[in-house]
Amino acid sequence: MNDEGLNSFFDMRKISVMGLIEPLLHISELLSLRKELKRYLSKEAPDIFIGIDSPDFNLSISRHLKLQGITTVQYVSPSIWAWRKGRIRTIEKSVDKVLTLFPFENIAYQNSSVEVSFVGHPLAHKISKDLNKEEIRKNNFHLNKGKMVALLPGSRKSEVSKMAEVILNTAKLIKDVDKGTSFFMPLADIRHKELIPEVENYSWVNFSEGDSQEVLSASHLGIVTSGTASLEAALLRTPVVVVYKTSWITYFLVKPLLKIKQFSLPNLLAKKSILPELLQNEVTEQNIFKAYKNLEESNNQGVLAAFEKIHSDLKADGPDTAARVVAEMI
Numbered sequence: 001m002n003d004e005g006l007n008s009f010f011d012m013r014k015i016s017v018m019g020l021i022e023p024l025l026h027i028s029e030l031l032s033l034r035k036e037l038k039r040y041l042s043k044e045a046p047d048i049f050i051g052i053d054s055p056d057f058n059l060s061i062s063r064h065l066k067l068q069g070i071t072t073v074q075y076v077s078p079s080i081w082a083w084r085k086g087r088i089r090t091i092e093k094s095v096d097k098v099l100t101l102f103p104f105e106n107i108a109y110q111n112s113s114v115e116v117s118f119v120g121h122p123l124a125h126k127i128s129k130d131l132n133k134e135e136i137r138k139n140n141f142h143l144n145k146g147k148m149v150a151l152l153p154g155s156r157k158s159e160v161s162k163m164a165e166v167i168l169n170t171a172k173l174i175k176d177v178d179k180g181t182s183f184f185m186p187l188a189d190i191r192h193k194e195l196i197p198e199v200e201n202y203s204w205v206n207f208s209e210g211d212s213q214e215v216l217s218a219s220h221l222g223i224v225t226s227g228t229a230s231l232e233a234a235l236l237r238t239p240v241v242v243v244y245k246t247s248w249i250t251y252f253l254v255k256p257l258l259k260i261k262q263f264s265l266p267n268l269l270a271k272k273s274i275l276p277e278l279l280q281n282e283v284t285e286q287n288i289f290k291a292y293k294n295l296e297e298s299n300n301q302g303v304l305a306a307f308e309k310i311h312s313d314l315k316a317d318g319p320d321t322a323a324r325v326v327a328e329m330i
Contacts, residue, residue: 120316
């Protein structure tokens with residue numbers, strides 16, 4: 001966005017916090033930033049305010065501006081379909097329209113006064129349907145034989161701290177039974193390697209920075225931390241084991257509020273279990289290894305067909321759908 005001429009008010013990483021505990025650790029800075037931003041936007045009086053994701057940060061700003069007569073939009077719906085459905089009352093008071101990325105999200109707004117438009121997911125347009133994995137492996141990774149496996153521990157420090165070691169230890173189990181397998185772990189920031197205990201013991205893993213899509217596009221299979229990575233895997237036609245682990249206090253506080261049986265985006269979009277999921281205490285080397293081997297031994301034709309449908313569904317009415325919807329509101 002900076003490349004397109006956007007003036008950044010502050011580094012977005014300052015509000016890239018998740019869960020229940022992490023935001024509390026940064027609450028003073030977050031509240032200060034939000035107060036400053038409200039003051040600035042009230043003075044500027046924009047024609048429209050578009051909050052992008054981060055609903056706990058953006059909705060307060062939207063409500064503040066809406067009370068001043070400024071049109072407000074929330075791009076990326078809060079996950080009210082999964083938990084904290086009561087937030088819909090806050091959304092009603094805060095925004096004129098919500099732009100959703102997934103078709104199933106609109107259902108959660110059926111009995112509310114909120115206007116909703118499904119605009120599709122940008123990744124569905126960015127990622128081509130025409131992939132030649134064998135060619136990508138050969139040209140980009142110089143692999144002509146053996147399996148290539150993607151290992152994605154998450155993009156945030158907290159995720160890498162919790163997920164990287166168990167994923168790498170699972171990869172060691174795979175390596176022990178299939179020595180011809182090549183493993184690649186793309187990190188959002190190469191400095192995240194420092195968060196992995198005894199990382200020098202994993203010299204057989206190819207660590208890299210910022211190329212998760214390229215790695216997934218070439219991989220036969222993968223083990224990924226739940227989130228956007230699981231959707232990327234589906235769009236890039238890579239069957240994966242989806243894993244997730246958070247702090248126990250967050251898990252016990254959130255679990256009673258969850259309204260969904262499955263948590264990975266591909267399974268939610270397919271409306272059935274097409275990929276194995278492991279959550280919290282299920283996330284062990286042996287469990288992941290077993291799920292991986294089951295995936296490896298399947299022909300996965302049904303999984304790939306589901307991936308194809310997900311890709312088509314998420315294109316909505318084209319890549320400029322969101323822009324057209326917003327333009328009509330100005």
